Amino acid sequence: MRHNKVDVNHAEHSRATPPVMPAHSSVISMSPGMIVLLLSLLLGLQPITTDLYLPALPLLRADLGASMAQTQLTLSALLLAFGCSQLVWGPLSDRFGRRPILLIGLSAYVLASIGSTLAPDMAQLIVWRTVQGAAMGAAVMCARAIVRDLYEPMQGARVMSKGLSGLGVIACLSAPVGGWLTNSASWRFALLALAIFGAVCLGLIALRFQETARQKNSKALQWGTLLKTWHGILRNPTFWAFSTLSAASYGGLFTFLASSSFVFMGVLGMSKTDYAWLMALNSLAYIGGTFLCRRWLARFGVLKTLKFAGVLSLSGGTLMAVPSLLGWQSVWLIMPAQLLFIMGHGLHQPCGQSGAVGPFPQAAGAASAMNGFLMMLTAFAMGLWLGQSMITTVLPLTLGIWFWSILISLSAWTLVQRYGVPRAA
Numbered sequence: 001m002r003h004n005k006v007d008v009n010h011a012e013h014s015r016a017t018p019p020v021m022p023a024h025s026s027v028i029s030m031s032p033g034m035i036v037l038l039l040s041l042l043l044g045l046q047p048i049t050t051d052l053y054l055p056a057l058p059l060l061r062a063d064l065g066a067s068m069a070q071t072q073l074t075l076s077a078l079l080l081a082f083g084c085s086q087l088v089w090g091p092l093s094d095r096f097g098r099r100p101i102l103l104i105g106l107s108a109y110v111l112a113s114i115g116s117t118l119a120p121d122m123a124q125l126i127v128w129r130t131v132q133g134a135a136m137g138a139a140v141m142c143a144r145a146i147v148r149d150l151y152e153p154m155q156g157a158r159v160m161s162k163g164l165s166g167l168g169v170i171a172c173l174s175a176p177v178g179g180w181l182t183n184s185a186s187w188r189f190a191l192l193a194l195a196i197f198g199a200v201c202l203g204l205i206a207l208r209f210q211e212t213a214r215q216k217n218s219k220a221l222q223w224g225t226l227l228k229t230w231h232g233i234l235r236n237p238t239f240w241a242f243s244t245l246s247a248a249s250y251g252g253l254f255t256f257l258a259s260s261s262f263v264f265m266g267v268l269g270m271s272k273t274d275y276a277w278l279m280a281l282n283s284l285a286y287i288g289g290t291f292l293c294r295r296w297l298a299r300f301g302v303l304k305t306l307k308f309a310g311v312l313s314l315s316g317g318t319l320m321a322v323p324s325l326l327g328w329q330s331v332w333l334i335m336p337a338q339l340l341f342i343m344g345h346g347l348h349q350p351c352g353q354s355g356a357v358g359p360f361p362q363a364a365g366a367a368s369a370m371n372g373f374l375m376m377l378t379a380f381a382m383g384l385w386l387g388q389s390m391i392t393t394v395l396p397l398t399l400g401i402w403f404w405s406i407l408i409s410l411s412a413w414t415l416v417q418r419y420g421v422p423r424a425a
Contacts, residue, residue: 030210035150036159038209040166041201042102042143045109045136046082047171048197050075050257051279055179055272056187057261063187066122068262069387073126075258076383078133083376085137090145090369091229095220097213098142098149098365099205105138106202113195117188132194137372139201144353144368149212153358157302158294161350165290168346172283179276217362229366239356241415243371245306246352247378248411249313249345252404254379256282256338258386259397267394268331278335285339289346302351303420309347310412316341317405324398334394341401348408355420 030038053060061071093101112132119125143163147156181189219225233239264270264278289312296305320337323330353371360367386396 030208034208035146036162036166038204039143039146039159039163040170041204042139043163043167044170045139045198045201047167047283048174049078049132049136049194051171051174051283052178052181052193053187053190054175054257054261054279055276056182056190058265059182060187064122064125070122070126072258072383072387074122074129076380076387077126078129078136079254079376079383080380081130081133082137082140083373083380085134086141086369086372086376088369089138089141090365090367091220091226093138093142093145093213093365094217094363097211097216098146099209099211101138102142102205102209103202105135105142106198106205108135109139110195110198110202113191113198117191117195137369141365141368141372144357144372145364146212147354148357148361148364148368149214153354154297154302156354156358157351158297160354161290161293161297161346164346164350165287168283168287168290171286172280175276175279175283179272183272213365215362220363220366226366229363230370233360233363233367233370236359237415237419238359238421239367239371241411241419242352242355242358243374244415245348245408245411246356246371247374248404248407249348249352250375251378251382252313252317252341252401252408253345254382255386255397255400255404256342258383259400263334263394263397264331267392268329270331278331281335282338282342285342286346289343290350291346292343293347293350296347297351302355303417305347306351306412306416306420309344309351310409312340312344313348313405313412314409316344317402320398321402324394329394334398338401341405344405344408348412355416 057071060066060074061068089101089105109132112128112135115128116125116132119128144160147160147163151159177193178190181187181193217225220229260279261275264275265272270278289309293305293309296308300308316337316339318337319340320334323333353368356371357364357367382400386400
C-alpha cells in the first residue's frame, strides 16, 4: 500500500490561520460548517450513549436487583460491541460508501435505544446495550473515515479537534440532562433520550449528508483484499504509534467514566445533581483541551503538541494517585488532577485518531475501524477489571488513571516521536 509522505510536524507560524477547507471539495457541496456539525453529532453519539445514564447507574442497579459486575457490563459490553463491530463496518463502508452504512447503523441504534428503554430486567438491558454499541460503531467509524476522505493528515487533526469540541459540548450536557431525567422521571427516560438523539442524527444524515468516499473499493470485502489491507495496516509503525496513544488515552477516560459515579456518589457522598455538574465540568475541560489542540497544532505541529500533552496527562495522573495512596480521599483532591488529565485527552484524541488513519487514504474505513477496535478493546479490559473491584475507596479510579497516564506519556514521548511522520513506501 502506498503511503503519502506528510510532514505532520510542520508548524504554521501565521497567527491568522485560514479556515480549513476540504482537500477534495470537488467531491461534495457540503459546507465546512455542515461537515463539522455532522462530525460532532456522529462522534457525540459515543459520549451521550455512555454519559447520559451514568448518574442513573446506582438507581438502575438497585431497581433491577443487579450486581456490580452486571451493572458494569451494561457499559463494557456496549463498548466491546462498539469496537468489534467497527471491524465489520469499516470494510463495508470502503465497499459501499459511508452514507448507506450510516443510514443502516443509525436506524439500528434508534431501535436498540427503544429496546433498552423497555427492557424488563438486567439481562435484556445488557443485550440491547450490546446491539446499541454495535450500531454506534457505524456512526463513529464513518466519522473518522470521513475526515480522511476529505482532508490530509495535518488538516484532518484540526478538523477532528473541531468535531471533538462538538463532542465535548454533547458530553458536557449529557450528565446533567441524565441526572435531571433520572431525578424527575426515571432512569428509563434517560435511555429514551438516546433514541431521540439517534433519530435526529439519522434525519440529518438522510437529508444533508453527501457521500465522501471518492472511490468505492469493489474488492474491499474479498478475503484476499481484506487480509492484505489488515496486514498493511497492522505492520505500519505510524498506525501503531498513534493507535497506542489514542487507546491509552481512551483507557484513562473510560476508567473515569466507569468508576466515577460509584466513587463520587457511593464513596464520597455526592448527590446525583452535584455529580452531574462535576461531569459537566470534566467535559468543559475536555473542550478546552480540543481548543488548545488547534492552537498548539498551528504553532508547534503534531509531534511537539503531543510532547506537551503528555506532560498534562502524566501530571494529572500523578497528582491524583499520590494523595490517594497516602489515604486522602476528597473530591477536591481528585478533580483538579482529573481536569489536567482530561485536557491532555482533548489533545491526544484528535491527533491520535487522525494520525492512525492518515497513512491509508484508500482504506480509511478499515484503518478507522482497527483504531476504534483497539480503543474499545482497551476499555473493555478495564471494564472487566473494574467490575471485579469492590469500589469502596477512590483507589480503583485514581490508580487506574495513573496507570494510563504513564502509558500515554511514554507513547507520546517515544513511539509518536519516532514514527509519527509517515514515510513514502
